[in-house]
Amino acid sequence: MPELPEVETVRQTLRRNILGKTVSSVTVLYERMIVGSNKEEFVKRIVGKKIIEIGRMGKYLFFELSDDTYLISHLRMEGKYFIKPKIDEISKHEHIIFEFSDGVSLRYADVRKFGTMELKTKEELFTTHPLSSLGMEANMLTKEYLKEKMQSRHRDLKAFLLDQTMIAGIGNIYADEICYLSNLHPKQDIFYLTDVDCEMSANSAKVVIDNAILAGGTTIRSYTSSLGVTGLFQLQLNVHTKKGEACGKCGNTIVKLRVSGRGTYVCENCQKIKN
């Protein structure tokens, strides 16, 4: 489900709904989701704590709890949060249940069980993996930063955009959209990009990501809507999922390729490879 705009949307919705609540119990129904500690320790470190703030870095969400406890959550492909009354039945794909002292519960659901949760202290939060490994936020890129990162290595542009240690927050949908707006081919070797290309890429990333946040994220292939995520950015997509349709700029037919192991949509007339 989530790239930066979707995670940001979830963050905003969670903030509005559970800030200040105190956790009265935690139930872990799928232990492999927990990283870095066992189920018992995980539960023990959270119960009784209050939710002070909710933050985000790249695609990672983190809950600041009282007493120097931070919970990092990654939704991977299909992770979702739901807020329901405690007494509601636990549905099939809900794996971690947080109950609050006011009768409300926060539930982490994940059909594919790829998501992760990990506890940290304040000291560890930004100084240890995963948050310490992230590159610059996708909507804060500068041409200088991209220039430095791009012009010193050989790599497909799409692989670079998806590399979270280079840029934090871009996933498969927005990578395609950013390439399209920049008139660059996803298979373009970044080594040969010019200063102007770097500037275009930085600007495109900002436009795409910020507009997607404003739209509440993208909802494609949506089965169940998640908390806060019934985004509408799919209405603004230019290439992703548009195989066989006409390019909005030149009318050429948009094709689907495989780049960096991912389904990739491109207008091969507007996005030509150069070197």
Next chain:
DNA sequence: AACGAAACCTGCGCGC
């Protein structure tokens, strides 16, 4: 250094 493939999981849509 960089790439592809596999692994972690489940469900859906498609062609036969």
Next chain:
DNA sequence: TGCGCGCAGGTTTCGT
């Protein structure tokens, strides 16, 4: 209707 295959908004690991 049923089955097998490919595909899915992510990340890590491992072999080349």
